[in-house]
Amino acid sequence: MDYYNLLTTCAFIHLLVSIPYAYSNYVENKAGQFFSSGHTNNWAVLVCTSRFWFNYRHVANTLSVYRSVKRLGIPDSHIVLMLADDMACNYRNPKPATVFSHKNMELNVYGDDVEVDYRGYEVTVENFLRVLTGRLPPSTPRSKRLLSDDRSNILIYLTGHGGNGFLKFQDSEEISNMELADAFEQMWQKRRYNELLFIIDTCQGASMYERFYSPNLMALASSQVGEDSLSHQPDLAIGVHLMDKYTFYLLEFLEEVHPASQANMNDLFKVCPQSQCVSTPGHRTDLFQRNPGSVLITDFFGSVLLHDMKQLVADVSSQKPKQKDWHPPDGFILGLWTLILLVFFQTYGIKHLKHIF
Amino acid sequence: MGLLSDPSRRKVLTGLLTRLNTPICIVCYLAGIVWFMGLAFEPFTLRTYMSENAMGSTMVSSGERALSLAKEFDAHKRQAYDGMPVEWLVKAMQSRGLEVFTQSFSRKLPFPDENKERYMVRGTNVYGILRAPRAPRTEALVISAPCSPGDSNNQAVGLLLALAQYFRNQVYWAKDIIFLVNEHDLMGTQAWLEAYHHTNITGMEYSPLQGRAGSIQAALSLELSSDVITSLDLILEGLNGQLPNLDLANLFYAFCQKLGVLCTIQGKLQRNDWDTAEGYTHAAQTMMLMVLKQACGRSWGDHGLFLRYHIEAASVRGINSFRHYKTDAATIGRLLEGMVRKLNNLLERLHQSYFFYLLPSLSRFVSIGCYMLAFGLLVVILLLRALDLWVHLGAPALAAVEGVTEAQQPSGPGVLTVLTPVVISHLTGVALYLLPVHLQEMAVEHFPVSETEAVVLTAVAIYTAGLALPHNTQRLLSGEGTEQGWKVLKLTALLYLAVLLGCTALINFSLGFILAVTLVPITASMTPHMPKALSALVMVLLSPAFTVLYCVFIYQELIEAPVSVSEGWMLFLSVISQGILDHALYGSLVYPLLALFIYPCWLMFWNILFWS
Numbered sequence: 001m002d003y004y005n006l007l008t009t010c011a012f013i014h015l016l017v018s019i020p021y022a023y024s025n026y027v028e029n030k031a032g033q034f035f036s037s038g039h040t041n042n043w044a045v046l047v048c049t050s051r052f053w054f055n056y057r058h059v060a061n062t063l064s065v066y067r068s069v070k071r072l073g074i075p076d077s078h079i080v081l082m083l084a085d086d087m088a089c090n091y092r093n094p095k096p097a098t099v100f101s102h103k104n105m106e107l108n109v110y111g112d113d114v115e116v117d118y119r120g121y122e123v124t125v126e127n128f129l130r131v132l133t134g135r136l137p138p139s140t141p142r143s144k145r146l147l148s149d150d151r152s153n154i155l156i157y158l159t160g161h162g163g164n165g166f167l168k169f170q171d172s173e174e175i176s177n178m179e180l181a182d183a184f185e186q187m188w189q190k191r192r193y194n195e196l197l198f199i200i201d202t203c204q205g206a207s208m209y210e211r212f213y214s215p216n217l218m219a220l221a222s223s224q225v226g227e228d229s230l231s232h233q234p235d236l237a238i239g240v241h242l243m244d245k246y247t248f249y250l251l252e253f254l255e256e257v258h259p260a261s262q263a264n265m266n267d268l269f270k271v272c273p274q275s276q277c278v279s280t281p282g283h284r285t286d287l288f289q290r291n292p293g294s295v296l297i298t299d300f301f302g303s304v305l306l307h308d309m310k311q312l313v314a315d316v317s318s319q320k321p322k323q324k325d326w327h328p329p330d331g332f333i334l335g336l337w338t339l340i341l342l343v344f345f346q347t348y349g350i351k352h353l354k355h356i357f
Numbered sequence: 358m359g360l361l362s363d364p365s366r367r368k369v370l371t372g373l374l375t376r377l378n379t380p381i382c383i384v385c386y387l388a389g390i391v392w393f394m395g396l397a398f399e400p401f402t403l404r405t406y407m408s409e410n411a412m413g414s415t416m417v418s419s420g421e422r423a424l425s426l427a428k429e430f431d432a433h434k435r436q437a438y439d440g441m442p443v444e445w446l447v448k449a450m451q452s453r454g455l456e457v458f459t460q461s462f463s464r465k466l467p468f469p470d471e472n473k474e475r476y477m478v479r480g481t482n483v484y485g486i487l488r489a490p491r492a493p494r495t496e497a498l499v500i501s502a503p504c505s506p507g508d509s510n511n512q513a514v515g516l517l518l519a520l521a522q523y524f525r526n527q528v529y530w531a532k533d534i535i536f537l538v539n540e541h542d543l544m545g546t547q548a549w550l551e552a553y554h555h556t557n558i559t560g561m562e563y564s565p566l567q568g569r570a571g572s573i574q575a576a577l578s579l580e581l582s583s584d585v586i587t588s589l590d591l592i593l594e595g596l597n598g599q600l601p602n603l604d605l606a607n608l609f610y611a612f613c614q615k616l617g618v619l620c621t622i623q624g625k626l627q628r629n630d631w632d633t634a635e636g637y638t639h640a641a642q643t644m645m646l647m648v649l650k651q652a653c654g655r656s657w658g659d660h661g662l663f664l665r666y667h668i669e670a671a672s673v674r675g676i677n678s679f680r681h682y683k684t685d686a687a688t689i690g691r692l693l694e695g696m697v698r699k700l701n702n703l704l705e706r707l708h709q710s711y712f713f714y715l716l717p718s719l720s721r722f723v724s725i726g727c728y729m730l731a732f733g734l735l736v737v738i739l740l741l742r743a744l745d746l747w748v749h750l751g752a753p754a755l756a757a758v759e760g761v762t763e764a765q766q767p768s769g770p771g772v773l774t775v776l777t778p779v780v781i782s783h784l785t786g787v788a789l790y791l792l793p794v795h796l797q798e799m800a801v802e803h804f805p806v807s808e809t810e811a812v813v814l815t816a817v818a819i820y821t822a823g824l825a826l827p828h829n830t831q832r833l834l835s836g837e838g839t840e841q842g843w844k845v846l847k848l849t850a851l852l853y854l855a856v857l858l859g860c861t862a863l864i865n866f867s868l869g870f871i872l873a874v875t876l877v878p879i880t881a882s883m884t885p886h887m888p889k890a891l892s893a894l895v896m897v898l899l900s901p902a903f904t905v906l907y908c909v910f911i912y913q914e915l916i917e918a919p920v921s922v923s924e925g926w927m928l929f930l931s932v933i934s935q936g937i938l939d940h941a942l943y944g945s946l947v948y949p950l951l952a953l954f955i956y957p958c959w960l961m962f963w964n965i966l967f968w969s
Contacts, residue, residue, distance in 0.1 A: 052704055053531075054411050091492040091531035092702060239529075239698065 009339055013332070039153040039194040042303045043146060044069045044079045047128060049160030049169045051085035051120075056240040057231050059087045060101045061159045061201055061247040063109035068254040069155065073303030080131055080146055082118035084160075084170050094238055101243050101251065102233075117144050125175045132156075133186045150191035155199070155300045159247065162202030164225055181211040188214040195288070197300040201246045203228040206282040218288040218295070220268065222246030223279030230278050245277045257297050265292035371748045378745045382738045382881055389734035393870065396728055397641040399631030402721035405607045408709035412608065412699045446483045446538055449518055454525045455485030455536065462548035462563035467794045467941045468808040472931060480540035482549050486570050487521060489530040497570035498700055499668075500693070501537035501546065502579045503659050512581040512675070514538055516690060523694065531701055533570040539659070546659045547943055554666055558944055575605065575700045575707065576670035577693065578659040586675035586684050588619035588626070589692075591719070593671055595661030597946050598651040598865030601669040602707035603714050603722060609671065610719045612695050618684050620719060623647060624676065624916070627718045640717035642915050647715055649912045652867035653932070654947035655939045662943060669707045713866065725866070732862045735873040739855040742881045746848045750841065774842045775849055778964040782957035785823045790952040792819060794937065812937060813930045820902055823960050827967035843885055843968040850961040854880055857954050868947065871908065872955060875899045880959075885968040892966055901955050905932060 046069070048062035066081055088097050088110045099110040118127055130136050131146050148154055160167055166174040187193050198219040200208050205221030212219060222229040222244065231241035232248040243251075249272035257263055265285075269292070274280045285292050395401055443459060450457040460482045469476040488494065500520065502513035521536050539545030548563040553573070591609050593600050606622075613620035621627075623646040630636035650657055658672025675689070713725035793815040800811035854876065862869025879899045883892065897903065906929045913920045913928070920928060939945035 052411065053702055089491075091489060092529050094527065094529040096491070096528065239702065 009335075012335055038151065039299065040151040041148070042074050042078060042153050042155070042300065043148045044074050044155040044157070044301075045082075045131060045146060046079065046155075046157045047082040047123065047159070048084055049123060049158065049167060051170055053087070053090055053092045054240055055085070055160075056087050056099070056238070057243050058159045058161075059083055059085065060099050060109060060243050062157065063099055063114070064101050064107075064243070064247060064251040065157045065199075065254075066114070067109050067111065068251065068257075069301055072254075072257065072298060072301050073259055074301075075303065076113075076115045077143070078303070079115070080117050080144065081115065082123045082128065082131075083116050083120075084123040085120065092239070100235070100238070101248070115143070121170070123170060125169050125173050125179075128169075128175065129179065129183050132183045132192075134190065134192060146192070148192050151194050152192070153300050154193045154196045156196065157199045157201075158208075159201040159244070162200070162204055162208065164204045165207045167200070167202060167208060177208045177211045180208060181213055184212060184217060185214045188216075195290075195299070199250075201229060201244050201250075205229060209284050212284070212287060215287055216289060217284075218265065218292070219284040221282045222272070222277065224282050227279040246272050246279070246281060249276060254297075254301065257301065259298060259302050261296075261298060263297045265295040265297070268297060374741070375745055375748055378741055382741055385734045385738050385741075386878065389731045390874070392734065393728070393731035394641060396715060396723045396731070397644045397717040398637060399640065399717070399721060401727070402717060402723050405603065405610065405720055405722050407604060407607050407611065409604050409703070409707060410709070411702050411704050412604070443481050443483055446514075450483070450485035450521065450536065453485070453518065453522045455487050455521055456568055457483065457485045458566065458568040459483050460549060460552060460564055460566055462545065462561055464544060464548075464561045464942070466938065468797055468812050468934075468938075470934075470938055471807075471809045472935065475541070478541055478544055480545050480548075482537065482539045482545045484535055484537040484549070484568075485521065486568055487524055487530070487534040487536065488570075489533050490528050492531045492533075494533055495571045496532040497535055497573045498532050498697060499535045499537055499573055499576035499663070499670075500579065500697065501539060501576065501659055502581075503542040503545070504538045504540055505542060509582040510580055512584060512686070513579040516579065516581060516686060516693070519686075520690060520693060520697075523690075524697075529698075529701070532574060534697065535570050535573075542659055543656060543662060543943060546662045550662055550666060559942055561942075573663070573666070573668045574703055576660060576663045576668050577696065578670065578672040579693070580658070580672060581675040581689070583675065583677045585677050586686075586689060587678050587680040587682065588621050588676050588684075589613065589689070590621045590624055590674040590676050591671060592658040592660070592674060593622075593716070594647065594650045594657045595664040595670070596656040596943055597654050598867055599661070599664040600651070600712065600714065601660070601664060601671050602710050602712055604707045604710040605669050605671050606716070606719065607710065608696055608699055609673070612692050616688055616692055616695075618688055618692060619680075619682070621676070622716055622719045623650075625718075627720065640721075644715055644717040644723075645911070646915050648867040648870070649908055649915070650867075651865060652871050652908065652947075653936075654865065654868065654945045655935065656943065656945075665944075667706065715866075728866065729862070732858075732866065732870050732873060735870070735877050736855050736858055736862075738877050738881050739851050739858075743848055743851040743855070746844050746851070750844055750848065774839075775846050778846060778961055779849070779957075781826060782823075782960035782964070783953070785819070785826065785960060786953045786957035789816060789819045789823075789956055790949060794941070809934050810930075813933045816933055816937075817902075817930075820956070823956070824897070824963065826960065827964045843965050846961065846968075847883070847965050850958060850965070851880065853961075854958045857958060861950065865947075868950075871904060872901065875904045875907075876901070876955075876959065880962050883962050883965055885965060887966070889966070896959075896963060896966060900959055901951050905929065905951075 044066075046062050046066050048058045050058045062081070062083060066079065069079060070076070087093060088099050097110065098108045101107050101109045118131075131144070134146065136145055146154070158167060160169070162168060165177045168174050184196065184198075187196070193216070195216045196218070198209060198212075198217060200220070201222040202208075204223060204225050204227065206224045209217075209219035209221060210225075223246075230245050232243045232245045234241050253268070253271045269281075269283050272281055288295075447457050447459065461480070462482070463477075463479040465477050466475065486497075500517060502517045503510055504514055517536050517538065521534075524530070524534060537546075537549060539549055544561070547559060548561050549566070551557055551559070551561060552563050552566045553569065591606060593606060595601070610620060612618075619626065623643050625639065625643050625646075628636050628639050631640065656662055658674070660670035660672045663670035673693075711722070711724050715723040715728055717723065793812045796815055797808050797811045800806065800815055801808055804811065804814075806814065858869050858873050858876070861872065876899070879896050883896070906925070909929050909932055910920070910925050913925065936945070936948040936951075940948040
């Protein structure tokens with residue numbers, strides 16, 4: 001064999017071998033990116049703090065977020081839903097057992113499988129803080145606990161009536177922004193979260209996150225200090241406002257998100273600009289370690305488990321069959337035989353062909 | 358040394374007080390009148406707004422379907438009518454799915470009522486309860502239609518039944534709704550309310566209620582007397598001048614605007630030109646009408662009796678003013694349905710908005726914080742005068758202390774001097790209160806008059822007899838006609854009047870203010886040293902009875918039905934009889950107040966005038 005042929009052969013073999021190797025790198029990168037947030041499970045704490053019939057929209061807000069979060073994969077066992085009043089069975093509800101988020105009555109966010117963990121008068125500041133910090137009496141059932149660990153990403157959504165620095169619970173008490181910040185610090189110290197997304201839809205909502213000081217917190221609010229968050233649409237048949245503007249557009253945005261979506265936090269920050277919301281939504285990312293552009297919506301709104309396996313399998317299996325043990329690459333054997341034949345015909349070639357024919 | 362304990366400083370202050378007393382009083386009086394008239398000026402008023410959060414904005418969808426039945430029912434009623442068709446009503450309500458009950462009541466009036474031509478009243482109330490499908494039976498709303506014998510108010514009953522049918526099909530009621538058809542208007546309502554709340558304040562006989570619905574949160578009373586309605590009038594003034602929460606008026610106005618129905622208050626439409634003279638006079642007239650209606654203390658609609666039980670209530674009256682634009686029963690039904698649905702959303706009784714207010718128009722209001730100052734300025738005059746007298750009474754004592762021996766040390770006037778006129782005046786007042794009704798039989802025997810006339814004329818006679826008192830009381834007394842005597846009496850009387858007017862104004866501002874306007878000038882300036890004949894005339898012309906007479910004339914002017922003097926006098930007499938009847942039947946406090954307190958107070962000043 002001459003030198004030129006040898007080189008060609010080696011290059012050919014090298015190329016054949018490196019294709020599967022490059023491909024497994026790609027898969028590993030993908031998996032790596034996916035685990036880069038560092039969380040292994042997702043939790044959601046959704047709280048509606050107002051009662052009375054005319055605060056229908058706050059319950060509808062919370063139930064809309066609950067619905068999105070469930071649809072994107074977080075199971076009921078990982079959702080703590082706190083509703084301060086029962087709108088679906090309120091005597092004034094002309095459509096009993098339903099809570100609508102849109103005046104076209106298309107979307108009944110109450111549904112058939114709502115699991116409310118804290119209901120009515122159980123939604124208090126004390127209970128909320130105990131849920132966050134985990135300091136619950138031993139007799140509390142699992143469904144009422146936030147059993148998160150240091151690899152949990154938690155979504156906390158609050159809605160109700162608020163003011164500068166406080167959120168009103170149930171017409172009788174308030175939680176201040178300092179209390180909330182301290183509660184999150186307790187959670188950090190007790191390693192109860194990996195990353196936390198805090199969304200609040202109340203008047204002057206931005207005042208609630210301005211005191212945070214623990215790491216890995218990202219916060220969104222529907223209005224700045226001094227602004228009111230407005231309700232979206234009244235419904236004449238039901239007779240009350242159905243949703244707040246910010247959560248309405250948030251819901252619209254989330255309806256587009258599916259478990260495999262790549263939408264990130266920067267898209268979430270753009271939800272409901274001032275032209276639609278009248279108030280100016282705000283957000284806070286300085287305590288968050290990752291770049292918001294690299295944080296997926298599904299990191300908080302979806303559930304990691306389902307996402308993980310499905311996606312990995314989807315990627316790998318769409319390109320190549322799953323390989324359990326190593327086989328030589330496809331073209332290798334063919335190439336080997338071609339090489340043998342070339343070498344054979346090089347040495348014995350013409351003379352033997354002459355013999356045959 | 359403190360301001361009040363330093364004698365020299367005190368002397369300066371008191372000197373100032375006595376010197377400037379009269380000018381300050383005059384200024385205060387004029388300021389009070391001007392302030393009051395200025396209340397109707399639009400920039401000084403506030404725009405009305407809904408205070409109750411639970412009611413929200415007027416978002417109620419309309420249900421027109423069943424409301425065209427109103428006309429049909431009206432026709433049925435005209436046929437079935439002779440008195441109150443109790444069985445027909447019971448059947449009609451039952452067929453609409455209400456729980457129907459009746460209540461009978463009876464009452465013998467103290468004397469025949471000539472305005473309504475009744476003496477021995479017997480009637481039946483019919484009411485149906487629409488139970489809320491899902492709610493516990495703890496709260497209720499009342500919609501009532503007074504069913505007068507004769508032709509009036511048929512449409513209201515028809516509308517009531519149509520509403521009942523429509524409401525029955527809805528699932529969103531959180532309160533029971535009571536549809537009440539009461540007979541003999543105010544008397545029926547009074548009997549029903551007393552039975553509902555297990556009280557008996559007016560001596561009415563009634564059968565107890567068989568069915569009950571829980572605590573009543575609000576009530577509406579409908580008066581629709583004609584088929585064609587061009588505007589709806591809202592009536593707010595209730596018994597003793599009590600008013601419902603302003604939110605109820607705001608709700609009504611908001612719905613009228615939303616549905617494009619013309620709405621009025623005091624029968625007057627709103628105007629937009631507040632900066633012209635006519636605009637201002639219009640607003641001032643509306644406000645004056647409200648003040649006069651409130652002052653007379655009677656309930657101007659069936660709703661007035663509900664207010665006593667802390668039930669916010671208003672009356673809606675349909676008016677046919679032969680306009681081009683007419684409203685049909687469907688729109689009115691929609692308006693009522695909207696209002697009731699909004700009241701259904703309430704979680705507590707209406708309490709967020711004002712309870713004391715004046716309305717120069719339906720969209721502007723004057724709250725108590727604004728209008729009370731006008732009254733305060735008038736009462737301050739009495740207090741200033743009292744202070745002045747106190748200083749003068751104290752001054753001779755000071756002179757005595759300085760060591761100058763007086764020939765006759767004027768010891769404080771005996772309590773008897775002061776007490777006697779007081780007691781005698783009050784006894785006259787008691788006579789004025791009790792005798793007219795009790796002596797009517799005797800009067801009828803001796804004079805060719807009817808019972809009502811007997812009562813009224815007895816009242817007038819006792820009133821006039823009081824004028825002759827000073828001469829008689831002087832003869833009774835031991836003749837202590839000292840300077841000190843009348844001053845002490847005047848001091849007492851001024852303070853007494855100030856307290857009286859103050860308390861009256863707190864409950865019924867209009868009554869207190871009107872009395873203050875006429876009583877304060879004469880009482881503040883009354884001394885025995887004034888020319889007797891002239892001041893006697895002025896005092897009589899500004900006495901409480903004449904105040905009532907003037908109010909009658911002014912009221913007739915304002916409702917654009919001016920009367921001649923003789924007609925006015927007859928009206929005045931009927932007002933007196935109505936006042937006595939209102940007190941006996943419903944517990945109105947105007948007649949007792951005037952007879953037992955204001956009149957004796959005035960008599961005390963009359964005594965001072967003739968002090969010798």
